[in-house]
Amino acid sequence: MSSISTVFPKSTSFISQPLTKPHKSDSITTSVSFPSNSRNRSLRTSRVRAGLIEPDGGKLVDLVVSEPRRREKKHEAADLPRVRLTEIDLQWMHVLSEGWASPLRGFMRESEFLQTLHFNLLNLDDGSVVNMSVPIVLAIDDEQKALIGESKRVSLVDSDDNPIAILNDIEIYKHPKEERIARTWGTTAPGLPYVEEAITNAGNWLIGGDLEVLEPVKYNDGLDRFRLSPLELRNELEKRGADAVFAFQLRNPVHNGHALLMTDTRRRLLEMGYKNPILLLHPLGGFTKADDVPLSWRMKQHEKVLEDGVLDPETTVVSIFPSPMLYAGPTEVQWHAKARINAGANFYIVGRDPAGMGHPVEKRDLYDADHGKKVLSMAPGLERLNILPFRVAAYDKTQGKMAFFDPKRAQDFLFISGTKMRALAKNRENPPDGFMCPGGWKVLVDYYDSLTLTGNTRLPEKIPV
Numbered sequence: 001m002s003s004i005s006t007v008f009p010k011s012t013s014f015i016s017q018p019l020t021k022p023h024k025s026d027s028i029t030t031s032v033s034f035p036s037n038s039r040n041r042s043l044r045t046s047r048v049r050a051g052l053i054e055p056d057g058g059k060l061v062d063l064v065v066s067e068p069r070r071r072e073k074k075h076e077a078a079d080l081p082r083v084r085l086t087e088i089d090l091q092w093m094h095v096l097s098e099g100w101a102s103p104l105r106g107f108m109r110e111s112e113f114l115q116t117l118h119f120n121l122l123n124l125d126d127g128s129v130v131n132m133s134v135p136i137v138l139a140i141d142d143e144q145k146a147l148i149g150e151s152k153r154v155s156l157v158d159s160d161d162n163p164i165a166i167l168n169d170i171e172i173y174k175h176p177k178e179e180r181i182a183r184t185w186g187t188t189a190p191g192l193p194y195v196e197e198a199i200t201n202a203g204n205w206l207i208g209g210d211l212e213v214l215e216p217v218k219y220n221d222g223l224d225r226f227r228l229s230p231l232e233l234r235n236e237l238e239k240r241g242a243d244a245v246f247a248f249q250l251r252n253p254v255h256n257g258h259a260l261l262m263t264d265t266r267r268r269l270l271e272m273g274y275k276n277p278i279l280l281l282h283p284l285g286g287f288t289k290a291d292d293v294p295l296s297w298r299m300k301q302h303e304k305v306l307e308d309g310v311l312d313p314e315t316t317v318v319s320i321f322p323s324p325m326l327y328a329g330p331t332e333v334q335w336h337a338k339a340r341i342n343a344g345a346n347f348y349i350v351g352r353d354p355a356g357m358g359h360p361v362e363k364r365d366l367y368d369a370d371h372g373k374k375v376l377s378m379a380p381g382l383e384r385l386n387i388l389p390f391r392v393a394a395y396d397k398t399q400g401k402m403a404f405f406d407p408k409r410a411q412d413f414l415f416i417s418g419t420k421m422r423a424l425a426k427n428r429e430n431p432p433d434g435f436m437c438p439g440g441w442k443v444l445v446d447y448y449d450s451l452t453l454t455g456n457t458r459l460p461e462k463i464p465v
Contacts, residue, residue, distance in 0.1 A: 052234055052245065052344040053384060056130040057103030060230055060342060063211045064097050073214055077163035080155040081148045083140055083207065088198045090158065091286040092136050093165060094217040094322045098229040100339045103130065107138040109208035110173040117183045120334060121380045131381030133334035134184060134326060138167075139175055141203035148172070154207070163214065170209035175202065185328050186367070191360025193289040194326045217322075223299060227285065228319040230343040236317055237344050242278035244269050246347035246388065247340040251284045251292055251325060252418060253301045253444055255436040256402040257393035259310045264404075265349055265388055266315065279316045280345055286324035289357075291422075295320070297447040304439030327357040329367035330375040337376055341385055350376055351390035401434035422448075 065073050085093065095101055103124065108116065113135050115122050120133040138156075140148075148154055148170075156165040181188050181195055190196075218224050228236065237245055246265050250258065262279055269277040283302065285295050293301075299320070306313050323339065326332045332355040337348045354372035358365060373389045376382060394413040396403035405413055416435060424431055425444040436444075 052237060052242070053341055053346040055099065055102050055230065055342040056338065056381070057124060059102070060099040060234075061102040061105055062097075062099055062231070063105065064213045064216050070214055073166060073212060074163060077155040077166050077214065080153050080163075080166065081151050082155050082157050082161070082163075083138070083144055083148075083167070084157050084159070084161070085138075085164070086198070087159075088287050088324050089138060089156075090164075090217070091322055091324045092138075093156065093211070093213065095286075095339075096136060096211055097165075097213040097217060098231070098322075100230060100321075100323065100342055101132070101136055102230075102342050104132065104136065106167060106211035107208045108136055108206075109171040110206075112208065113137055113173075113206065117180060119380075120331070129381050131334055131338045131379055133331050133338070133379075134328065135180060137175075137206045137208065139199075139202035140172070140205050140207050142205070144203065145172060145205050148207075154209075164217075165214055166212045167207065167209040168212065170207055172205050172207050175204050175206045177202070177204075184326065184331055186331070187359075189359065189361045192327065193357075194287065194324065194328075197287060198324075221296070223285070223296060223320065226299060226318065226320045227322060228317075233280070233317065233319060234344045237278055237280075240278055240317075241276050242344075244274040244277040244347060245280055245343075245345040246277060246349060247280040247282055247337075247343070247345035248349045249282050249284060249321065249336050249340075251288055251298075253293060253298060253421075253436070253440060254281075254305045254310070255416075255421070255440075256310060256434060257395075259305065260393050260402050260404070261349065261351075261390055262311060264391070265347070268388075269347065277315070277347075279311070280340065280343065281311070281316055281318045282321045282340065282343075283318075284325050285320035285322050288325045289327065292325075293444070293447060297443060301440045301443040304443055305437055308437040308439050310437045310440075325355070327355060327366075329353070329356045330371045331355075333372045333376060334379050334382065337379075337382055337385055337387075341382075346384070347386045347388055348376070349388045349390065352392070395432055395435055397432075399434075400432070 096104060096106060104112070104122070112122060116132045116135050120131060121129045122132045123129055152168070152170055154167050154170060155163045156167060158164050177199055178188060181192070181199060185192055185195070246269065248262055266277050266279065281302065283295070283298055302318060305311055306316065306318070321339065323335070333350065336355065340348055350373045353365060353367060353369040356365060356367045356369070356372070373387060376387045392405040393402050394405045394415050395401070396412055397414055398412045414432065416431060421431065425441070426448040428445055431441065
C-alpha cells in the first residue's frame with residue numbers, strides 16, 4: 001500500500017510517527033445505549049477489546065484475480081459473450097471487487113436480490129445474517145440476453161470494449177423496476193436522480209454471478225491514491241494503533257460544524273476509555289447528482305481543512321468510498337454503515353436526514369429527518385456497530401464560530417443551509433467568520449468560478465489534482 005502521506009503531499013502528513021499499539025489483552029468495558037425494537041431491551045453492555053471489528057462474514061472478500069493468473073483469465077474473457085458496463089456498473093464492480101459488500105461475491109442472483117429488497121439482509125450458510133439494504137445488480141437488455149444464450153459465463157467489458165471481469169455461474173432473471181424503486185426509495189415519483197441515471201432506461205433483465213475482476217480498478221483521474229480498499233484501510237488503522245474507528249461519510253465540503261462534530265466524537269470516545277480513536281473521513285466517490293460539488297473539488301477542499309488544522313492529521317485518515325450515491329435515505333444509510341464495518345469502523349456518525357434529498361415533486365423532504373438514525377439503531381446485521389447521532393451544530397453569533405445549538409437562546413444561532421452556502425460561494429460572498437476555514441472556502445469559490453456557461457447549462461471545468 002502506498003503511504004497515505006502521498007494523498008496530500010505538500011504540507012499535510014497523514015502518517016504520524018508510529019503510535020503505541022494497545023496490547024491485545026487490554027480491554028475496556030463500556031455501556032452503550034441503543035434504541036430498541038424490543039420493549040425489554042433499552043441498554044446493552046458490550047465489552048470492547050483493542051483491535052478492529054471483524055468484517056461481515058468473518059473475512060474480507062477480494063475478487064481481484066491474482067497477478068500470475070491475469071493473462072490466463074484475460075484469454076478466457078476474450079472468448080466469452082460480452083456485457084458492456086456503464087459508469088455506475090463499473091463503480092459497483094469496484095465496490096464488490098474490494099470487499100466493501102463482503103461477504104457478497106458478485107452481482108446479486110435473484111435470491112440475494114429479493115432478500116436485500118424485502119428484508120435488508122442476506123442469510124449466510126451458518127444461519128447468521130448480515131445487513132444488505134441496497135441491491136447491487138447488473139441489468140441487461142433483451143438483445144444481450146439473447147447473445148448470452150446458454151453460456152454460464154460472461155465477460156464484462158468497459159466502454160472501449162476491453163474485458164475487465166468475468167461473471168461465473170450466471171443467473172438471469174427479470175428486472176422488476178417498479179418494485180425495486182418502490183422498495184428502495186419508498187416512492188415511484190419521477191425525478192429520483194439515481195433512478196433516472198441507472199434504472200429507468202436499463203434493461204429488463206438482471207444478471208448475477210460470481211465475479212472475477214481481472215485487475216484492480218483504477219480511474220486514472222489523479223485521485224486513485226485516495227481510493228484505499230477495506231484491507232488497505234485496516235492495515236493503516238492497525239499501523240496507527242487505533243482501538244476505535246469512527247467513520248464520517250460526506251458528499252459535501254467540510255465546514256467547521258462538521259469538524260466540531262468529529263472532534264467532539266473523539267472527545268466522547270476518549271471519555272469512554274478508548275486510548276486512540278481514529279477518524280475515518282470517508283467522502284463518497286461514485287455517482288452523485290448534478291448539483292453536488294464534484295469529487296476532485298471536494299478532495300481539494302478537504303486538503304485545505306487538514307492543512308489549516310481544522311482536523312488533526314495525526315488522528316484522521318482520509319479516503320474515498322467508491323460507492324454510487326442513491327439518495328435513498330434510511331434504506332441507503334444502512335449500506336453506508338455496513339460498508340464501513342468492512343473497513344474496520346466500529347462507530348458510525350449519523351446526522352439529520354442521512355442520504356436524503358428533497359422530494360422530487362413536492363416541496364418537502366423525501367424522508368423524515370430522524371428516521372435514518374432510528375433505523376440504524378435497529379437494523380438487522382448492524383448490532384456490532386455503535387451509532388453516534390449528531391448533535392445539532394449551527395453558527396453562534398455571540399461567539400463568532402460554529403457551536404452546538406442551544407434552544408434556550410435560539411435567537412443567537414444562524415443555520416446556514418447547503419443551498420445558502422452554495423449561493424454565497426457562487427456570488428463570491430464570504431460566510432460569517434468561523435463557518436469554514438479560509439482555504440477551504442476559497443476552493444469552493446474557485447469551483448463556482450470555474451463553471452462556464454454553455455447554452456443554458458453550467459459545466460464545471462476540470463482542475464489539476
